[in-house]
Amino acid sequence: MSETSLPERLDVVAIAPHPDDLEILCGGTLAKLVKQGYKVGIFDLTSGEPTPRGTLETRQAEAEAARKILGVPLRVNIQLPNRVLMDGPENRFKLATAFRTYRPGIVIIAAGRTPAASPDHYQGHLIGEAARFYSQLTKWDDRFAGTTPYRVPHLVYVPYPFDAESRHWHSTFVVDISDTIDQKFEAIRAYASQFDEERFARLKHMVGSANGYNGARCGFRYGELFALPHPVGSPDLVATVYGSKPTTPPDIPVGKGHQPMG
């Protein structure tokens, strides 16, 4: 495949096993990235079907509706098998081929083990890391549909909230999603086959609480937590510490500007 026949290069690609995972984990951030002008793609590793409540057709229609709600221009299904997703060479080749085709600058991988939910989640984490490594390998073009080797420069994790491990990430950061959280919930709601009224209400409570907690830790109303496999590199201590806050110290009256417990 020649360079000119390839699709436009993406700034950010987010990857998870099932359509609806990324909406729940980082839908607010994906919608925000689009608003900020970045080229964003979603890679679903599987169709997410079968499930007790869905069909292939309804799930595809729901994923497409959710994509539109978030404003993400591209959603690719890697067509690996749901429920029996396993890390292994063939699945790594397929995802790495998509990396070599879309050449993302940043890959966000849904990360962690979910002991009471699908084992696909952790396998997707492993496949994502391995495919990122494989994507750059030379002398193996036949395994990647003839695409050119491509090194994905940056890897970001978006951790599952019920990870079985207490992970000690090298560093974490929170993206302010206060202005996109409604879009996020609307996108999750698009999966009506998975979340009826009662299940959606429970999920909204859990996800909203987690986003409220993580946001509050950083001075935002709502935030989504991410992690890096290395420390945050900073060219500017002040900019890193202030983040999106004003770059001059705010004039907050003593006793008024802190959280009750922090």
Ligand SMILES: [Zn+2]
């Ligand atoms: Zn899932």
